[in-house]
Amino acid sequence: MPYRAVMAAVGDELLRGIVREDNASWLAAELFKLGWQLEVIEVLPDCEEALLDFLRRWMGKVDLVFVSGGLGSTPDDKTRTAIAHYLGTPLVLCDDLFDQIVLRHPEEMRYYLESVRASQGAVPQGAEPVFNPIGTALGMCFSRDTTTVIVLPGIPWEFRAMAEEFLKQFPRGDRYSAQIVVVGWFEMDLKEKIAELLVGREEGFSFLPAPNSVTLVISGKREDVEDLEKKVRSLVGEDCLPPGVFSLPQAVIEEAASKGFMIASAESCTGGMVGEVITEIPGSSQAFLGSAVCYSNESKENVLGVSREILERDGAVSRPCALSMAIGARKIYKARLAVAITGIAGPEGGSREKPVGTVWFGVSGLGEDKAVERHFSGDRQTIRRLATATALELFWRRLKGA
Template sequence: MKHAVLIAIGDELLSGIRREGNCSWLAWRLTRAGWKVDCIEILPDGKDSLSKYLKNWVGTTDLLVLSGGLGPTHDDCTREALSSFLKVPLETADDAYDKVIARYPADMRILLEKCRDTQGTLPRGTRAVHNPQGAALGIAFEVSGTKVFAFPGVPSEYRAMAEQELAPEMATIRNGTASVLVAGWPESLLKDRLAPVISRLELHISILPSPGLVEIFMRGDPEDVVRAENEVRLLVPGDCLPPGARSLEEAVIQGAARRGLTSACAESCTGGLVGAALTAIPGSSAVFFGSAVCYSNSAKKSILSVSDDTLKRCGAVSSQCAAEMAEGALRVFGTDVSVSITGIAGPEGGSADKPVGTVWFGIAGKGSTKAVEKLFHGDRNDIRGRASMFALQCLWRKVSETEE
């Protein structure tokens, strides 16, 4: 098994001003490719701490990837740290930097020329890594059997350069790992249901909960992994996302496309989060027609035809309103299935009968409509996020009811 160490650099990460995501993203990609990520470190700005970690890991790991510290400001010290570690001076990589700034308009090139002696330099003998998204060059070299890459910390630049430079290393081993996403199960109950699989000592199994889903990640001998994945799908039939779907929104779009179904949403407290999730998936325009964000009662009446009697007698957060919203979305968009969301996200607006976190969902299509109530906990963002995930789950299950 190949080993990797990932290091992120920046005081803003240690202080919490920014969240580290680059190393986590690359760790996931490498793990699926059969690598063992031994360590993820977050270091402060400054060359001394990085030099120490370079000495610790170079020669003991196969791959070392650095994130950050390659910009033009005073606190960007990765180049200097690498130069000091390799005991070579910094040199300007003019050809490589010319290629980068050639993408920019003339007025921007004038500004980037002022950064040539920082963003365009690298330690002598190392290779310049082209940056397809930004202006700072990356750095690559190999010492004592360790491949070292330094990429800028801007997430779009980091990921683009990692895809460009590490594609072979990140290629997924198809049968050496498997991931099954299970909807509708709390982690505590799912682990008991899957105990026959989880107890197998020949497999490395991780249980990774997130709002709306629990991921079962398995790594080991290809035959053992295939057998375990099949068993997981048999133990929770109907709750596993289909192979190839990495999220509920992907499962909705892929399932609707396979079955020739169209879908729509009507959203109140989620304010368009469900529609945003669905439209982020490539190909969604073929099967998802739209989301009506109807936050006020007047919008629910005028756009979705929710009756005035329902709003006065039952309220906007009720089974009746959720059902009428879902049916209204079917009419407005002319789709086969729909889901609606109406609830109390807080922090105000709750009552003894309908506390903060009460959310009703309507699911309509195929000649039937039903409403489901859920009570979510957390702050306003938590409740809205969990409600969005549950709405996607409802839509996925409705789509799945139709035979292919």
């Protein structure tokens, strides 16, 4: 049997859509890698009874309960007292750990920290305090009825830093999984291509579509999953990202770095999204020089060297402009390869000749310079995300072929 877990994310702000809940999806992915089964994710209000009900329903039925949020110092933060009521014990100060937090901050912050010591430095008696290496609120951990409960702050970077320490200690489950990212395919095309492999199998299959790619997740016994992964990769061929690579930005950086190539980009309608997703990858400085965000015609001309003649004759969303932007980015960054993006993300700005969703991409370096046109549908943000993914694919395919 796999190890089983559930999670509660606490906060009225989550239920009102003021703040997006990201901790649960992150934790689910990390537990999945370990072979655990996250069975339930619930979003709860800042209400003691809601959390108490959650705990009563799951204690003794799963191996692990994660709770995030509600550990702040304001009256609406009720997780700490709810846990104390569940355990039937008073809150006690953990001065030694909270002193470490206070000393980590400059003098001007310490007066504020002392004012919240009574709340953020307290845990219920009988629970183990959990040190917060980034923020100010202590977490807590306790076990009851064969279930371990871990309670952490809801701020994502604090939650992850503290949860990672626990994840290192968890045993690996008996369920193995593999992820295969297929670039440039639609979900139905991939399902049809590998349909014969899915018949009569006990393994679990998940198809996760994303802009310009599909991730296939296979779960089951290790030897069976590894055999299926080889067969899928053989069928799909060169459109799979390498084993162990789970995103196009990661693939681009690893491919460029392995060959010693430095790359750059020029962006108009995406406004820096290509540079953002690439620089999220640790070690991206090994291969990425920068992205020139040139939104206006003047910046395209003054920064990238796009001629006024091109802008007046062909327009900013055109083959000549995209190609000139890519060439200009490669020159100003002294890069071996550059990709440029210019398009109409909408909702205004389109015409009969160039409707909203028209995007041109320029590629310069490591072979023939070229420009390609794509037509996307959706709202503004969807078009920008699709354009970003397409630019990354152009990077990756050109780098692979170099």
